[in-house]
Amino acid sequence: MSESSKTADPQSLSPREENFLVAERRAKLARLRRRGEAFPNDFRRNARAGELQNQYADRERWDGAALEALHRKVRVAGRIRAKRTMGRVAFLPLEDESGRIQLFLRADRTPDYEELLELVDVGDLVGAEGSLTRTRSGELSVVVERLRILVKALRPLPDKWLGLSDIEQRYRQRYLDLIVHPEVREVFRLRSRLVAAMRRWLDARGFIEVETPMMHPIPGGAAARPFITHHNALGIDLYLRIAPELYLKRLVVGGFERIYEINRCFRNEGVSTRHNPEFTMLELYEAYADFEDIMALTEAMIRELAEELLGTTSLVWEGKKIDLGPEFRRVRLEELVAKHHPELPRNRLRDEETLRRYASAHGIVLPEQGGWGKLLLELFEKTIEPALIQPTFVTHYPAEVSPLARANDEDREVTDRFELFINGREIANGFSELNDPEDQAERFRAQAQAKAAGDAEAMPYDADYIRALEYGLPPTGGLGVGIDRLTMFFADRSSIRDVLLFPALRPEAD
């Protein structure tokens, strides 16, 4: 912790929201300390709740007598989720990561019965040792012969039935959200399995995972505003990466033919249900492949991941059935615009005046700067993108808005590029990489001009990247996939915050 850190302020060290409930629990903790039983770490469990529930799920076979005849001593540990005392007996459901099992305390079997019940609260972490039985109502239970409070919870849990519904508190105190809502834990398990499966999928196809810098002297690889930080020893500003693209392609120059990186990118932009300032992206590059190959790869990967993780290619997202089974639709950007806007003649789309007149006649606000490519893209994003529900590859984006993509051989004003949309959201972006250093230098100069003219998202000229291309980047196809959005899709969530453990929020006021 650095001296200049804000936590040096004694005010910020004071605990939040002390109240009589906390005081009550602190007093119990004090009693535990006097007994020499506070925060032990020598309890070792030999069973987990969910495994016991599975093992003895058959109630006919495993009735109370059969369970007791086992004479099996189990040691389980976890959080107490309720407390039902009935005088000489008490029931304490205990939850660990695998599930729940009920602790059955009996005054005649559990030493220190009275005092333990006084000391233990809902929310405490306990270790219990005992034998298995089934209660009259059929609940698999541990008859507790020894109970130890491993951690005294000083704060009460939210309402046992209604849980935690304050969305702000759920994001700020995700740990509480996770304790109270098992289904939230499931979302993040799915996310973990998705990323792991994606790595396996790519590894199996000969891709290797690499790690490139997160701090860039020159921000590049995407159209976005970067975060700026400072390196004291070097005395320079650095930019948190907005994309790993330019480093990954340098590695393809160096001879790695199939590489990928799954990690965080940072963009200094607004927060919304689909944007977080830090987010996770897969980027991959395959030498001697083009955007058609990459589209096929993207489609196969998403389809097969759904099959593996969800057991189906028929998903539901926000109530809409999304079918990953059939071949994804492929359509050129300009065709799509012409189809949705019949009054716009197909052969006049590359005309700024036509686009502007049409937009203002229809109340569509377009940016003041930019050529036909930028205007057309804006028109698409505003009027068509939200309607692309089934998986759709939109292809051949204007070169003007694709400064790192290879120009199409028949039509130099567009690029061999695609974006994949599902349920109105951009999921992936890929293209044949621009490997002509002179063309790339020209595009960088155009970007630098746009930047000078006030476009904060335009890319700066990266001379070393041009130098790398001058040694020869193989013909290459590349891909970026938004992991957060893909998780939203697989987990059927509407907000990116629901797939981020700690979404960006303004700091809590003290």
Next chain:
RNA sequence: GGGUCGUUAGCUCAGUCGGUAGAGCAGCGGACUUUUAAUCCGUAGGUCGCAGGUUCGAUUCCUGCACGACCCA
């Protein structure tokens, strides 16, 4: 950046046409030897987001601010 809505007990929520507030759960005390949101009796718990204004009096009305949600840019 703009609009709408929200912020009341630890949690989930009522409520006050302006007279400083209630419930359920959680808590505390008691009863209870098979509960499943246990039940029953009793009890305690609040800077009504923050700051101003209007008013004899503001949690309530007005303004500003903070944080959040949704929509728009």
